[in-house]
Amino acid sequence: MALQETGPSLAVVGVTGAVGQEFLSVLSDRDFPYRSIKMLASKRSAGQNISFQDKNYVVEELTADSFNGVDIALFSAGGSISKEFGPLAVERGSIVVDNSSAFRMDDGVPLVIPEVNPDAMKGIKVGNGKGALIANPNCSTIICLMAATPLHRHSKVLRMVVSTYQAASGAGAAAMRELEQQTHEVLAGKEPTCDIFQRQYAFNLFSHNSSVLPNGYNEEEMKLVKETRKIWNDPNIKVTATCIRVPVMRAHAESVNFQFETPLDEETARDILKNAPGVVVIDDRASNNFPTPLEVSNKDDVAVGRIRRDLSQDGNYGLDIFVCGDQIRKGAALNAVQIAELLL
Numbered sequence: 001m002a003l004q005e006t007g008p009s010l011a012v013v014g015v016t017g018a019v020g021q022e023f024l025s026v027l028s029d030r031d032f033p034y035r036s037i038k039m040l041a042s043k044r045s046a047g048q049n050i051s052f053q054d055k056n057y058v059v060e061e062l063t064a065d066s067f068n069g070v071d072i073a074l075f076s077a078g079g080s081i082s083k084e085f086g087p088l089a090v091e092r093g094s095i096v097v098d099n100s101s102a103f104r105m106d107d108g109v110p111l112v113i114p115e116v117n118p119d120a121m122k123g124i125k126v127g128n129g130k131g132a133l134i135a136n137p138n139c140s141t142i143i144c145l146m147a148a149t150p151l152h153r154h155s156k157v158l159r160m161v162v163s164t165y166q167a168a169s170g171a172g173a174a175a176m177r178e179l180e181q182q183t184h185e186v187l188a189g190k191e192p193t194c195d196i197f198q199r200q201y202a203f204n205l206f207s208h209n210s211s212v213l214p215n216g217y218n219e220e221e222m223k224l225v226k227e228t229r230k231i232w233n234d235p236n237i238k239v240t241a242t243c244i245r246v247p248v249m250r251a252h253a254e255s256v257n258f259q260f261e262t263p264l265d266e267e268t269a270r271d272i273l274k275n276a277p278g279v280v281v282i283d284d285r286a287s288n289n290f291p292t293p294l295e296v297s298n299k300d301d302v303a304v305g306r307i308r309r310d311l312s313q314d315g316n317y318g319l320d321i322f323v324c325g326d327q328i329r330k331g332a333a334l335n336a337v338q339i340a341e342l343l344l
Contacts, residue, residue, distance in 0.1 A: 003053065007033035008126045008344065011070045011094070013062060013085065014077030015039040016048060018173040019099055022333035023074050024052050032337060033344070040066050041077070067092040071126045072340050075099055076332065090131035095124060095343055097134050097336045104135040104227060111135045111230050113142055114338040115277045116149045120231075126343045134339055139331030140164050140220065140243065141227040144254050146302040146330070147323045150276040152232065155264040159238040161257040162224055166208060166243060167293060169250035169327045171196060179247055201247055208243035218243060251293035252331060254323045255306075263316035270307050273321075278330070283307050291324035299326055300334055 046061035182202035210219035290305035302325035310318025
């Protein structure tokens with residue numbers, strides 16, 4: 001039990017969604033201390049009962065007054081809700097950890113992966129009487145940079161090419177349900193129900209469903225580009241990405257290619273990654289055993305394998321890796337709760 005009179009007061013916004021439910025799971029797993037917790041969601045979800053740590057809570061409708069007396073508010077209810085209620089929560093003295101893209105690129109709003117750039121939120125603490133906004137990066141960015149940053153610290157990354165294989169969970173609980181439903185339908189010879197993506201998802205893959213911009217990149221790809229630059233505090237880092245939706249339930253996979261400023265051989269890279277916090281190396285060439293989305297599902301650590309020299313670059317200036325991480329957990333809820341832990 002993490003219920004403590006000396007703990008902060010919490011609010012979970014979007015508690016009935018996939019990430020909202022994962023917030024509760026992570027808070028419980030990590031024994032996060034709190035003296036009270038509010039379960040907040042839309043008017044449609046208000047009145048539902050949620051059991052958390054042997055207590056029953058009634059979901060309350062989210063309003064401007066929901067944040068009176070709240071120290072830390074964990075948001076995962078979409079960008080429009082964050083834009084409307086995040087600043088209102090801050091006005092009332094709450095520290096908002098927001099999982100949407102609403103504030104990520106705003107000047108003055110820290111974009112934080114605790115293992116990567118905790119100093120970005122320096123000075124923001126519970127108890128100092130001030131509200132604040134802290135942004136949780138995009139799930140693809142978190143999973144990528146958990147592995148890329150330790151290598152970047154050793155041999156500066158000049159250019160990074162990322163190809164993602166993204167799970168249904170990134171589009172929410174409804175997408176996960178639809179993937180399961182479509183799988184049953186296709187196996188039964190029926191037409192698949194296509195409400196979320198407007199196309200068959202089961203036994204298929206397609207370009208990420210975010211909007212395509214005039215430069216030909218979609219929004220998800222540009223998030224990886226822009227967020228990496230902000231988190232690494234390097235506006236000149238060259239990043240290109242191709243983001244693909246694949247019929248996997250809840251963990252993303254990414255192929256990452258690096259060009260370094262100074263040489264980095266694969267054995268040194270493997271040792272660096274083995275010692276990196278929040279990273280586990282699965283790199284067994286003899287058994288052809290490398291990370292898979294299934295084995296990292298419901299796990300905290302990001303798994304890295306396929307660590308090898310890029311043969312297209314001279315010397316040891318290039319490297320390829322393959323990364324898998326649970327999109328709902330480290331890609332969203334766990335990262336947010338780790339941020340909250342730094343506030344205590």
